[in-house]
Amino acid sequence: MTAILFIAMASLSLILWHIDLTVCTGLCSQLDIGFLNRSWFLWGAVYYSIAGILTTWFNKNWAVIALLINGILFHFFLIVNGYKITNLLCPICIAFLGAEIVLLILYVMEKPQQQNKYLVFGPGKAVFMVALIVFALNPASIEIPIDSHVASAEVKHEESGALIQETEPSAMVDQVDEAEKPGQVDTGKILTVENSHGITTQIDISQKPALLFAWWCAHCDQALKEYAKYQPDKRPYLVAVFLKGTNDREYIEQKLKANGIKGEYYIYRETPPVESVPVLIWRTGGKINKAVPVAGEQRLLGIARIQTGNGNGGYNAVLAGAALNETIVLPGEVFSFNETVGERTPEKGYRVSRVIVVTGNGPEYAEGIGGGICRTSTVLNWAVENAGLEVVEQHPHSLPVEYGKERGDTAVAWPSLDYRFRNNTGEKITIKTKTVGEWLEVEIWAG
Incomplete structure (x- = not known):
């Protein structure tokens, strides 16, 4: 028996x-x-x-x-x-x-x-x-319940089937309610945390979002596993909150390891500006923005296409488009064309084509390495506008270009002129590019 x-x-x-x-x-x-x-x-x-x-x-x-x-x-x-x-x-x-x-x-x-x-x-x-x-x-994969008040908040978010963005200021102690003014420091964008070595430091959530999670939270596993797929410099700040008080650091490291994450993490010991985890937070316009990372199907936000032609300029445009393909932009993150594509050099395959240079007599047409990639920045800007994203930096050409007659053009030059936009959707977005014949197509997907 x-x-x-x-x-x-x-x-x-x-x-x-x-x-x-x-x-x-x-x-x-x-x-x-x-x-x-x-x-x-x-x-x-x-x-x-x-x-x-x-x-x-x-x-x-x-x-x-x-x-x-x-x-x-x-x-x-x-x-x-x-x-x-x-x-x-x-x-x-x-x-x-x-x-x-x-x-x-x-x-x-x-x-x-x-x-x-x-x-x-x-x-x-x-x-x-x-x-x-x-x-x-099977390594440890048993998910765990969170505190009852947190669970009820998360259920509401998940039942909606979408990410929820909140723009109201949160009750963070060092937050300011008004947008940052010239000469005024926005203290609400700074979180005082401990890094993975136990050293007190500060993180700026206006520059990069923070993923708040708890080591005892089962719902956090999915979000952590998702961000484990990213390069460390592309991840949000990983910030552990709602601590239990005993052996927290040990359990945090076990949690991250179980979900495939190595590298830096942070601990926020004060009461966080949220009521549930996991949640992404970032700061823009003097306000704390929040997004609940809920799994779901991708949705097409915006699409645009531009004719590239068969010359060196078209070749360069397609090459730059390939550098943009599958780029992920996190909520609150600012995308930079120059940082993503990098310097246009012969070693990377870029060819000589027509460019615009500024001389003592003003702007002139000339020949230069990487000419033609402004088609890529232009069609990207069209897709961004179609998606309703926030354009942070955009420059028109100083001389007319053929493809800018319909909707306007976007000039880029290394390293002086950049094109930048902010992901203001409350969820991650992915830039996808493809070529169809002589056309370069840019799609922006959410989720």
Whole structure:
């Protein structure tokens, strides 16, 4: 009987791991990560299946009894440690602990019975092999519930099926309510944080957005995994908030590692200007903007196309367009054409074509490396305007150009003239480019 019940507990542990149980609020789910980066449910499945096999073959064996006692003590330690960290008791963990104590007593008191051990050993071995395979292939991925007030806020956001942008000023202590004026420092754009080395520093959320997350938050995993795909310099600031007070830094690093993120992160120990996580925040126009990163299908915001022709200028335009393709711009981030495309040099494949140079006699047509890429900046600006994005910097040509007659043109030159726009949508956008015959097409997608 004892062996059968242990095998049943192993099977139940696998089921709880698979269905992502959300009523469990103790350490096994709150910490999200167990020993060797495996879920505590998987550890339990392996342990209970081993206990089932051993209690099948050995009756009242002192080594088996010692194993069961140590298992009970370890599980008790996890529950106590979890309570110290979260101030919560996990009802599932307590139920399993109670069952372990009862089964230990049954094993000690159970009389030897004449039964076919293989009838129990077969299922026990099968459960053990399944648990072992799942254990080996699955690092900790059990998601965890967040505090009730946070969960209710997130449900509202997710049910809307879209990202939500808020432009009202938040209750941040150092925030100013009015737009920054000339000669006036916008202190609300600065967050005082600790970096990953524990050193106090400051981050400017007017220059780059910040992703606020909590180490105990299951909903944050999806956002962290998404940003793990980006190069570190393309990610928002990763800022941990809503701390629990004990071993926070250790659990933050475990959380980031489990979601594939290495490198710098920050800790904000004050009350954050949000009520739920995960959330992106950035500052423009004297206001804190917020966006809830919710997964969804991409949506086409704007599209434009321009004729490039077959000459060197058209070749350069297509080459610059390829440099723009699949560029991701985060909420609040300012895109720079020159930073993205880089310097136009022969080593990068750019050819000589007509350019406009400014001389002592004014602007003149001439030949130069990279001529023609203003077609790329022009069609990008058209797509940006069609998408309703905020243009930050844009310059027309000083001399007429053929393709600027319909909607206006956009000049760029390294490094003096740049084209820049801000992603004011509240969600990430992706620039996609393609060539169709002699046409260069630019699409801007949200989501």
